[in-house]
Amino acid sequence: MSKDVCILKLIDVCKSFHNVKVLDGINLEISKGSITGIVGPSGGGKSTLLRCIQGLETIDSGKIEKNGRTGFMFQDFQLFPHMTVLDNLIFAPCIKNKSQREQHIQNAMQILQELGIEKKSHSYPNTLSGGQKQRVALARSLMMNPDILLCDEPTSGLDQSTSDEVASLLKSINNDTGVTILIASHDLDFLKQISQRIIPMTLVENNSCH
Amino acid sequence: MIDILQSARFIATGISVTLEVSAGAFLIGITFGSIFAIARRIRICRPIVTFIVSILRGTPVILQLSIIYFATTWIMKLSIISAGIIAFGINSSAYVSEIFRSGIESLPRGQFEASQTLEIPKFHMWKKIIFPQVFHNMLPALINESISLLKETAIIGIIGGMDITRTAQAIASEHYDYFTPLCIAGVYYYCLTTIIELIGRKIEQRRLYT
Numbered sequence: 227m228s229k230d231v232c233i234l235k236l237i238d239v240c241k242s243f244h245n246v247k248v249l250d251g252i253n254l255e256i257s258k259g260s261i262t263g264i265v266g267p268s269g270g271g272k273s274t275l276l277r278c279i280q281g282l283e284t285i286d287s288g289k290i291e292k293n294g295r296t297g298f299m300f301q302d303f304q305l306f307p308h309m310t311v312l313d314n315l316i317f318a319p320c321i322k323n324k325s326q327r328e329q330h331i332q333n334a335m336q337i338l339q340e341l342g343i344e345k346k347s348h349s350y351p352n353t354l355s356g357g358q359k360q361r362v363a364l365a366r367s368l369m370m371n372p373d374i375l376l377c378d379e380p381t382s383g384l385d386q387s388t389s390d391e392v393a394s395l396l397k398s399i400n401n402d403t404g405v406t407i408l409i410a411s412h413d414l415d416f417l418k419q420i421s422q423r424i425i426p427m428t429l430v431e432n433n434s435c436h
Numbered sequence: 437m438i439d440i441l442q443s444a445r446f447i448a449t450g451i452s453v454t455l456e457v458s459a460g461a462f463l464i465g466i467t468f469g470s471i472f473a474i475a476r477r478i479r480i481c482r483p484i485v486t487f488i489v490s491i492l493r494g495t496p497v498i499l500q501l502s503i504i505y506f507a508t509t510w511i512m513k514l515s516i517i518s519a520g521i522i523a524f525g526i527n528s529s530a531y532v533s534e535i536f537r538s539g540i541e542s543l544p545r546g547q548f549e550a551s552q553t554l555e556i557p558k559f560h561m562w563k564k565i566i567f568p569q570v571f572h573n574m575l576p577a578l579i580n581e582s583i584s585l586l587k588e589t590a591i592i593g594i595i596g597g598m599d600i601t602r603t604a605q606a607i608a609s610e611h612y613d614y615f616t617p618l619c620i621a622g623v624y625y626y627c628l629t630t631i632i633e634l635i636g637r638k639i640e641q642r643r644l645y646t
Contacts, residue, residue, distance in 0.1 A: 282549050298553040304546035308568045317564065318554035370554060 232293070233258040233406050234279065234374055239288035241271075241278055248274045252288070254425070256374070261400050261407045263417030266427030272410035273301065275427070276376045279408070294373025294406075301379040303363040305351040311338070311362050312347040315369050330369070337365045341395065357388035364395065368403075375399075377409040381416050389413070393420045443607050444620050450603035451624060457520040457599065458586040464525025465585065466578075469532025474562075476537060485533075492530035498591050500527055505595045520592040528585050535581065539574035540566065579636035583629045600624050 234256040241249040248271040256262055264272045277283045279290055280298045305314050315334040320327050338344040341361040351359060360380060367375055377396070381389040397420055400407055411417055417424050472489060475481040492500070505519035514522070543566065551561040571578075593602035604621035608614040 280553055282552065296553075300546055300550060302544075302546060304544070304550035306547070306550070306565055306569075308572065318556050321556060321560050366554070 231258040232256065234293070234408070235289075235291040236275075236279070237289040237291070239275075239278060239290060240286045241274055241283060242286055249278065249285075256406060256408060258293075258373075258406055259400070259404045260423065261396070261409070261421050263421035263424040264408070264410045264427055265412065265414050265417055265424055268412060270427045272412075272427055273378050276378050276408065276410050279374075280376055292374065295370065296374045296376055297367035297370050297372030299360075299363050299367050299375065299377045299380060301382055303351070303359045305359060305362055305366070307351050310348050310350055311343070311354075314351065314362060315366050318366075319369055334365070334369060337368055341365055356384050357391060360384065360388075360392055361395070364392075364399075368399065368405075372405060374406045374408060377407065377411075379411055380409060381411060381413055389416055390419070392416075396420055440616060440620070443617050446607060447600060447603045447617060447620050447624065450598055450600040450621075451628070453517065453592070453597055453599040454586065454589050454628070456517060457524060457589045457592055457597070458582070460517075460521035461524035461528055461585055461589070462582050464521065465528030465532045465581070468526065468529035470536055470567075472529060472533035473536030473540060476533070477540075489530045489533055492527055497523065497527045497588060498594060501591060501595060516592065516595050516597045519595060520589065520597055524585060524589055524592075527588075528581060531581055532578070535574045535577045536570065539570035539577075542573050543569055575636065575640055579632060582632055582636075586628060586632065587625060 232255050236252050236254040239249055239252040266272050274283060278285050280296055312334055316330040319330045335344060338347055343358055343361050346354060346358060380392055393416055396407055399405060472485050475485045501523035504523045547565060551565050589599060590601035592599050600621045604617040607617040
């Protein structure tokens with residue numbers, strides 16, 4: 227698959243909260259199958275940018291063109307605490323295709339195995355470590371077969387070795403499935419490890435990515 | 437001189453009335469309380485529901501009970517128990533709706549967003565993601581409400597309901613001894629509320645998700 231095909235395009239995207247401009251005329255093109263990092267200080271608009279792409283925030287002006295389904299990994303995971311790891315993974319796919327429950331369970335177990343947490347399939351999220359939760363969140367996003375995976379601060383709160391594990395995990399997922407990954411992080415070293423392209427986002431008046 | 441055992445036996449006949457009214461009222465309270473809480477999130481319904489809740493919280497339950505039992509005879513003649521269940525239930529629904537509202541607001545916004553990113557339909561989101569967590573969060577408050585409700589049902593005596601308090605008063609006025617029967621009534625109430633508390637604790641322990 228050619229990596230030069232554009233899968234995501236942002237044209238002059240603007241977003242403000244209570245008259246404070248967070249995104250001001252963002253222009254960005256992401257190639258299919260690439261790993262792109264967005265780096266910047268806290269409050270620089272990285273998360274807002276991802277949230278706008280996912281549709282969790284409405285943009286004030288501009289245009290976002292997506293050529294595929296997006297998956298989103300939250301900074302604080304947002305796993306469903308009253309469901310086991312397996313239920314977290316299969317709940318949404320099962321609603322779509324009730325008849326294929328067994329198939330979904332098989333898929334989920336396979337993904338968990340690939341991520342090395344298959345033994346935790348019947349555990350509840352609050353019994354897992356930060357790194358394990360991160361993997362479950364990643365597995366849950368992958369269950370939706372996204373074409374673009376948006377990761378919001380995937381290493382926040384993780385120690386160095388777990389961050390390295392997450393980096394290699396995302397890399398191998400990108401290699402194996404060809405999913406496009408867009409990562410927002412303040413950790414430049416982490417992004418250097420994993421990204422083919424790093425886009426800086428600056429604070430305030432003119433947040434622009436090219 | 438009052439025969440304590442005989443009095444205790446007679447006052448115990450009021451337990452069934454107290455339990456029937458408080459259990460029925462609690463069910464109505466939970467049902468309408470949850471409906472009110474959800475309706476409050478819908479812009480068109482919000483003013484009406486807020487007004488209803490405000491009226492129910494702003495007027496004495498004794499007045500509401502009197503209106504339902506004495507002032508609605510032109511519509512239908514309710515039995516004492518039915519009037520009690522409806523009056524206490526509707527009154528409780530106002531408080532339960534507040535409990536629900538704070539329960540919903542205490543949930544991280546990310547749980548709604550995670551459901552959205554996983555494309556979970558709203559009905560399933562409320563039923564399987566939001567309500568189970570809200571219920572877990574508000575369980576202590578709901579137990580409190582059920583205990584208050586149980587004690588509040590003592591007011592049913594004003595329309596002739598032979599509950600624990602009313603039966604105790606009947607014996608007291610017959611023997612001109614208020615202390616013994618009222619103490620017996622107090623012991624019954626204390627036992628019932630302790631049982632509710634224990635059941636609540638058991639449910640809480642079972643829902644720790646570990």
